[in-house]
Amino acid sequence: AQSVTQLDSHVSVSEGTPVLLRCNYSSSYSPSLFWYVQHPNKGLQLLLKYTSAATLVKGINGFEAEFKKSETSFHLTKPSAHMSDAAEYFCVATTSGTYKYIFGTGTRLKVLA
Amino acid sequence: NAGVTQTPKFRILKIGQSMTLQCTQDMNHNYMYWYRQDPGMGLKLIYYSVGAGITDKGEVPNGYNVSRSTTEDFPLRLELAAPSQTSVYFCASSSPTSGYNEQFFGPGTRLTVL
Numbered sequence: 219a220q221s222v223t224q225l226d227s228h229v230s231v232s233e234g235t236p237v238l239l240r241c242n243y244s245s246s247y248s249p250s251l252f253w254y255v256q257h258p259n260k261g262l263q264l265l266l267k268y269t270s271a272a273t274l275v276k277g278i279n280g281f282e283a284e285f286k287k288s289e290t291s292f293h294l295t296k297p298s299a300h301m302s303d304a305a306e307y308f309c310v311a312t313t314s315g316t317y318k319y320i321f322g323t324g325t326r327l328k329v330l331a
Numbered sequence: 332n333a334g335v336t337q338t339p340k341f342r343i344l345k346i347g348q349s350m351t352l353q354c355t356q357d358m359n360h361n362y363m364y365w366y367r368q369d370p371g372m373g374l375k376l377i378y379y380s381v382g383a384g385i386t387d388k389g390e391v392p393n394g395y396n397v398s399r400s401t402t403e404d405f406p407l408r409l410e411l412a413a414p415s416q417t418s419v420y421f422c423a424s425s426s427p428t429s430g431y432n433e434q435f436f437g438p439g440t441r442l443t444v445l
Binding site: 250252260261262263264308310314321323 | 372373374381421423425427428434435437439441
């Protein structure tokens with residue numbers, strides 16, 4: 219069965235320092251993987267998506283993620299955190315042609331001034 | 332494209348009242364979903380639909396009903412509202428055949444049952 223594990227429920231970084239949000243997945247098939255961001259009292263916005271075209275995926279607002287099949291990981295990174303990055307981040311997996319999307323439990327990113 | 336739209340944005344219900352949360356998408360997506368998000372938690376799937384006339388239960392369907400008479404609309408009905416249904420409700424849509432298959436989310440409906 220598919221599962222998604224976000225390894226940290228909370229991450230705190232200082233403004234201007236790198237961000238790393240970790241996500242591991244398990245799947246019997248080649249997954250499609252997504253990172254979504256949810257700012258307080260807002261809906262979910264797609265940051266980036268992996269659909270097997272390229273293992274390094276660039277998203278909006280300077281975020282990127284690398285798909286590593288050998289490690290079953292899809293970690294989200296950003297070189298320099300901004301105060302506006304403070305939000306909840308969700309890693310999501312699905313398999314082509316299915317209705318089912320598996321959500322991680324979320325990582326709350328706090329950015330310190 | 333407006334994407335996925337939801338109405339209302341906020342609603343307060345009394346215990347036992349009923350209401351319908353509206354969801355519309357203009358992307359011609361076959362798949363549509365209803366999720367609820369409780370404070371500090373992730374999303375839980377209530378119901379989903381793979382096309383007009385086809386719906387099925389998700390993880391937490393009790394107390395809810397849905398219908399899908401058109402591709403565009405996927406309303407969620409709450410009968411006999413209970414405090415446990417206080418939550419934020421998100422509608423989403425996707426198109427698994429598009430090659431990208433990400434979900435598009437609406438802005439949410441914040442429901443309080445008192």
